[in-house]
Every structure is written in structure tokens, then in C-alpha cells.
Amino acid sequence: MSASDRLPLWLKSLNTAGLGIWLFVAMFPFLWMFLISFRLPVDAFSVPPQLFAPFTLRNFYGVWVTDGFWRYAVNTGVVTVFSVVISLAIACPAAYALSRYRGSLGFWLLVAALIFRAMPHVVLLTAYRPAFFSLGIWSRYETLIIVLTAINQPFTIWMMRSFFMNIPKELDEAALIDGCSRFQAFRLAIMPVMWPGVVTAALFAFLLSYNDFLISSQLMNGEMQTMTAALGNYMGQAKHLDKLMLGIAGAVSVTIPVIILIYLFQKQIVAGMTAGAVKG
Amino acid sequence: MRTGTFLGFVAPSVLSMLLLIAVPLVGVVYLALYQSHVKTEMVEVRTKVPLFGGLSRDQVSYVPQAVLDEDGRPIRVWDYVGMQNLAKASEIDELGRILTKPRDEASLPDMIDSMYRDITNLDFWSAFEFTMIYVVATTPLMLAVGFLLALAVNRATEQLKGSLIFVSLLPMIVTPVVSSLAVYWLFLDNAIVATVLRELGLGRIYFLKDAVTIRILIIAYGVWYAAPFAFIILYAGLQTVPKESLEAARVDGATRWQAIRLVTIPHLMPLFAVVVLIHLMDAYRVFEPILVFNSRVFASSLQYLVYIAMSFEDNIHRAAAYAVLTVIGIVILLTPVLISTWREQRSTP
Numbered sequence: 001m002s003a004s005d006r007l008p009l010w011l012k013s014l015n016t017a018g019l020g021i022w023l024f025v026a027m028f029p030f031l032w033m034f035l036i037s038f039r040l041p042v043d044a045f046s047v048p049p050q051l052f053a054p055f056t057l058r059n060f061y062g063v064w065v066t067d068g069f070w071r072y073a074v075n076t077g078v079v080t081v082f083s084v085v086i087s088l089a090i091a092c093p094a095a096y097a098l099s100r101y102r103g104s105l106g107f108w109l110l111v112a113a114l115i116f117r118a119m120p121h122v123v124l125l126t127a128y129r130p131a132f133f134s135l136g137i138w139s140r141y142e143t144l145i146i147v148l149t150a151i152n153q154p155f156t157i158w159m160m161r162s163f164f165m166n167i168p169k170e171l172d173e174a175a176l177i178d179g180c181s182r183f184q185a186f187r188l189a190i191m192p193v194m195w196p197g198v199v200t201a202a203l204f205a206f207l208l209s210y211n212d213f214l215i216s217s218q219l220m221n222g223e224m225q226t227m228t229a230a231l232g233n234y235m236g237q238a239k240h241l242d243k244l245m246l247g248i249a250g251a252v253s254v255t256i257p258v259i260i261l262i263y264l265f266q267k268q269i270v271a272g273m274t275a276g277a278v279k280g
Numbered sequence: 281m282r283t284g285t286f287l288g289f290v291a292p293s294v295l296s297m298l299l300l301i302a303v304p305l306v307g308v309v310y311l312a313l314y315q316s317h318v319k320t321e322m323v324e325v326r327t328k329v330p331l332f333g334g335l336s337r338d339q340v341s342y343v344p345q346a347v348l349d350e351d352g353r354p355i356r357v358w359d360y361v362g363m364q365n366l367a368k369a370s371e372i373d374e375l376g377r378i379l380t381k382p383r384d385e386a387s388l389p390d391m392i393d394s395m396y397r398d399i400t401n402l403d404f405w406s407a408f409e410f411t412m413i414y415v416v417a418t419t420p421l422m423l424a425v426g427f428l429l430a431l432a433v434n435r436a437t438e439q440l441k442g443s444l445i446f447v448s449l450l451p452m453i454v455t456p457v458v459s460s461l462a463v464y465w466l467f468l469d470n471a472i473v474a475t476v477l478r479e480l481g482l483g484r485i486y487f488l489k490d491a492v493t494i495r496i497l498i499i500a501y502g503v504w505y506a507a508p509f510a511f512i513i514l515y516a517g518l519q520t521v522p523k524e525s526l527e528a529a530r531v532d533g534a535t536r537w538q539a540i541r542l543v544t545i546p547h548l549m550p551l552f553a554v555v556v557l558i559h560l561m562d563a564y565r566v567f568e569p570i571l572v573f574n575s576r577v578f579a580s581s582l583q584y585l586v587y588i589a590m591s592f593e594d595n596i597h598r599a600a601a602y603a604v605l606t607v608i609g610i611v612i613l614l615t616p617v618l619i620s621t622w623r624e625q626r627s628t629p
Contacts, residue, residue, distance in 0.1 A: 029462035090292035097289030120565035127304035150300035274516040
């Protein structure tokens with residue numbers, strides 16, 4: 001910005017104040033949740049609220065060891081890893097083809113994907129329920145992995161397509177001239193330069209699977225639940241403070257990996273969000 | 281790329297979407313047009329009833345029992361019922377009765393008010409009402425907050441920008457169930473917000489037990505959750521606003537606000553459209569805060585309504601009928617936006 005465009009003092013203070021308020025509002029629910037998860041129930045909901053209170057790991061011990069949260073964490077690990085890998089494996093070639101194909105079929109496929117993306121998940125769930133019951137594939141890793149993979153597809157192919165669009169066409173055309181087949185050109189010429197895009201798409205595929213509550217909580221039951229879905233066990237416990245505290249510790253446990261991920265991959269997340277929108 | 285090759289490349293992805301998104305959509309329509317029940321038959325059950333002295337008497341009774349197939353699973357009977365489920369789910373009859381009911385309120389606004397209250401007492405229409413309120417209220421608010429944030433962060437010092445973006449991503453990226461819970465726990469009757477407000481002498485506010493406060497809370501949550509998305513997109517857009525046009529506007533005597541209104545906003549228009557489109561889709565399926573805040577009585581949503589019919593009432597046909605109505609709703613909501621983006625796509629080669 002040029003020197004003539006300095007903000008006057010009042011506007012500058014307003015700007016700073018506004019940002020300060022936003023920082024507080026954006027962080028406070030999480031900060032407070034972290035803070036009280038290390039407290040005894042009496043201290044967590046004391047009147048008046050305290051900033052400092054005795055520290056305890058009781059809630060975490062209760063949820064991870066006594067309530068067996070580790071089992072749900074394992075389930076989450078299995079489901080997210082496989083759904084991310086399969087999602088990308090099938091979305092990569094599709095997105096590549098969509099970025100190179102000029103026919104109207106590609107346009108219609110993208111529109112269909114956009115409409116699929118808009119479908120409330122509970123609509124699909126209503127159909128899965130009787131179908132999966134009669135097929136006898138209820139509450140199994142494979143089922144949830146495949147469902148999450150399919151539901152990730154519309155978003156993932158849209159995002160990856162815009163990454164592939166940025167890779168010059170000359171690259172694969174040169175490979176084709178050198179005698180590669182389309183698939184070889186894709187694998188040998190394009191994929192090596194696509195890794196930043198793949199990492200970003202993997203992050204979003206991970207978040208979609210990891211953050212899913214509705215589908216996971218309905219398709220898996222008992223010991224097969226994922227971590228996020230298991231939080232449902234602690235909902236509506238406002239009257240039983242002990243149980244409520246376990247829920248808070250569980251929620252904090254679910255949040256930590258996400259926060260680490262945002263910290264490590266902030267640039268990629270921003271790039272992924274803006275890829276489709278800004279570059280068109 | 282030839283069409284054959286194209287089809288080969290997209291096949292796995294398209295197949296997965298067909299199988300697990302398109303087919304289930306058709307399945308839901310099918311479920312909505314049918315009723316099913318487990319086939320039962322009356323089975324004769326003989327029990328020996330002891331009398332006295334070691335004597336007993338056979339008692340015969342008939343009880344309904346599920347008929348099993350060869351695999352030992354109960355047989356379900358499917359009956360085609362046409363629009364019956366849909367009519368019941370959309371509460372057409374009740375709606376007609378409410379609209380034609382003679383009302384003795386004095387003034388027209390009073391009449392409309394009482395009619396509106398009757399309509400929003402119906403399951404489907406109350407869910408529809410709050411879903412629409414949520415969509416309509418959060419869209420402009422998240423745009424405004426996101427845009428202001430983008431302008432503000434653009435003016436912040438370079439070292440601060442990274443941390444500002446990091447914190448802004450939290451509400452949007454942290455698991456929605458968790459962020460709903462985190463907000464919910466702040467507003468419990470014995471939790472920090474209510475306690476602090478009472479200490480400040482503002483009286484006791486039961487946020488979660490009043491229709492007005494819980495609705496405001498859910499909408500505020502929706503803005504808090506969605507604004508970061510608008511912020512990130514618009515902030516990226518701000519970096520592409522040509523500095524020369526802004527400076528030219530300022531030199532020509534435009535105020536700061538006029539420069540934003542006449543240069544920045546028109547430049548960002550396509551991005552506003554994208555943000556609105558994506559937010560409409562996401563807001564329409566609002567679910568987590570309704571579930572977590574347990575606000576069904578005061579504020580329900582379409583996705584929550586289907587969820588309840590499916591998982592608690594275990595009525596798959598009713599759930600399917602609600603689901604069909606929900607899909608019709610999203611199609612109506614998105615059609616104008618899709619058509620206008622399609623026109624734009626065609627006009628700008």
C-alpha cells in the first residue's frame with residue numbers, strides 16, 4: 001500500500017479492537033474446554049468461574065482407560081487412513097481426466113458432483129440402513145470406509161481438478177508424443193509434480209472422514225464406533241457432572257489431532273479452500 | 281483427450297458415486313412410496329396349566345409370530361402406497377385444516393400470527409421453518425463478518441497474519457460436533473457465561489430453555505462456524521484486487537468506503553457468489569448444533585427431523601418421505617444459483 005493510504009488512528013484502533021474481539025470469540029470455546037477438561041467437576045463449574053484450579057488427569061483417565069476410548073481411536077485411525085487412500089486413488093485419475101477432457105460430458109459430471117455434494121447425508125443414510133441390514137454388512141470397517149470414500153468424491157474431484165488445471169498441458173502432451181499411453185503420461189509426467197495438490201486433497205479427505213458424526217454414528221455400533229461418533233455417548237449429560245467431564249475430556253482428545261494438523265498444514269488448507277473458488 | 285480414455289479415468293470415481301449416492305437417492309424415493317411390515321401369522325400355543333393334585337390342563341392361545349424364510353429371517357411384506365407417506369409427512373391435511381379454520385382474532389396481523397403459530401406446531405413445518413430462518417439469517421451475517429475480517433486482516437501487520445488465519449480456521453475445521461459441544465458447555469445453566477452474567481447483575485438467563493435465546497445461540501454458532509470460510513476466500517480475493525484501481529479511486533477523491541464499495545466489492549463479486557452457493561448447501565443441512573443443543577422443541581431442522589424418524593422412531597418409510605421432501609427443498613433452493621452460475625460460465629469463455 002502506498003504511504004497516502006495510511007489508516008487514520010481511529011480506524012486503526014477500531015481494526016485492532018475488532019481483530020482482538022474476533023480472536024477471543026474464535027478461541028474462547030476451545031480454550032475454556034481445554035482448561036476445564038483438566039479439572040474436577042466442582043472446579044470446572046464453580047461459581048464464580050476460576051481461572052486457576054487444581055490440575056487433574058482424572059477425566060482423561062476415565063474416558064481413555066475406563067470407558068475404552070482408545071478402541072474408538074483405533075477405529076477412527078483404520079477408517080480415516082483407508083478412506084483417504086482409496087478416495088485419492090480413485091479421485092486422482094478422475095480429476096485429471098476432468099481437467100484435460102473438453103467434451104460436455106465432463107461439465108455435466110461436475111454439475112452432478114456438485115448436486116451430490118449438496119445432498120444432506122441423512123438422506124443417503126435412510127437408504128443405507130435397510131440395504132446394509134439386509135446385506136448383512138452393518139457395522140463393519142469396510143462398509144464405513146467405502147461410504148465415506150464415495151461421499152468424499154464430489155468434493156475431492158472438484159478440488160483436485162483445479163490443481164490439475166494449473167499443471168501445463170504441454171507436460172503430458174510431451175509425454176504422449178514420446179510414446180506414453182494416457183495412463184503412463186498421468187502416472188509418470190503429471191503425478192510427480194502433483195504432490196502438493198495430493199497432500200492438500202488428502203488433508204481435506206481426512207477432515208471429512210474424521211469430522212463425520214452422522215454417518216459414523218449410524219453405521220457403526222458398540223465397539224466399532226469411531227472417536228467422533230463415540231462423543232454421542234456423552235451428550236445430554238448436563239445433569240451428571242462426572243459423565244459430562246468425561247465427555248469434555250473426550251472432546252478435547254478429538255480436537256488435539258485437528259489442531260496439530262491445522263498448525264502443520266495451514267498453508268495447504270488455505271490453498272485447498274481457495275483452489276476451487278479463486279482460480280475458477 | 282478421447283471420450284473413451286476419459287470414461288476409463290473417471291470410471292472408479294463415478295462408479296462409487298453412482299452406487300453410494302445416486303442409487304440410494306433412488307432407493308429413498310422407493311422407500312417413500314412403500315410401506316412394509318413384518319409378515320406375521322397366528323400361532324397356536326399350548327401350555328400346560330397346573331391345576332391341583334398333580335393334574336394339569338392344556339390351555340390353547342393364539343399369538344402373532346413373525347413368519348421366517350429359509351434363512352430364519354423374518355419376511356417383510358411391501359405394499360405400494362403411492363403418495364400416502366409423502367402426504368402424511370408433509371402434513372398436507374393438517375395444513376389445509378389450519379388454513380381454512382375460521383379464526384376470530386380481531387385484526388389481520390393477529391390472524392396471520394395465530395395461523396403461523398399453528399403451522400409451526402407441525403413437525404415438518406417447524407423443522408422447515410427453522411432451517412429457513414437459519415439459512416436466511418446466517419448467509420448475510422457470515423458474509424459480512426467474513427468480509428470485515430478479510431479487510432481487517434489485510435491491514436494487520438505481516439507477522440500477525442499467520443496467527444490470525446490459524447485461529448480463524450479453528451471454528452471451521454475443528455469437528456463440528458466438538459465445536460457445538462464446546463459452545464454448548466459455555467452456555468449450560470451452571471456454566472461460565474450464565475454465571476458471569478449473573479455476577480454482573482444481569483439476572484439469570486437460561487439460554488437453553490427459551491425459544492428466543494436458543495435460536496439466537498444456534499444462529500450465532502452458525503455465523504461463528506461459517507464466517508472463517510468466507511474470510512479465507514475473500515482474503516485470498518483481496519490480494520488480487522488491482523492496486524492501481526484502488527489508488528486511482530482515492531486520487532479521484534473517493535472516500536475509503538467508496539473505494540471499497542465501487543472497486544473492491546465488484547471485483548470480489550464472483551467470490552461472494554461462490555461463498556453463498558457453498559454456504560447455502562451447508563446451512564441447509566444444519567444438524568450438529570440442533571443435536572448437541574438438544575433444541576428440538578424450540579428449533580429443529582430438516583436433517584434432524586429425518587434423523588429422528590430414522591434412528592429413534594425407527595420408521596424408515598416416514599424417514600424416507602421426509603428425506604424426499606428435504607431433497608426437493610435443496611433442489612428448489614439451489615436451482616436459481618446453479619442456473620445463474622451456468623449462465624455466467626457460458627458468457628465468460
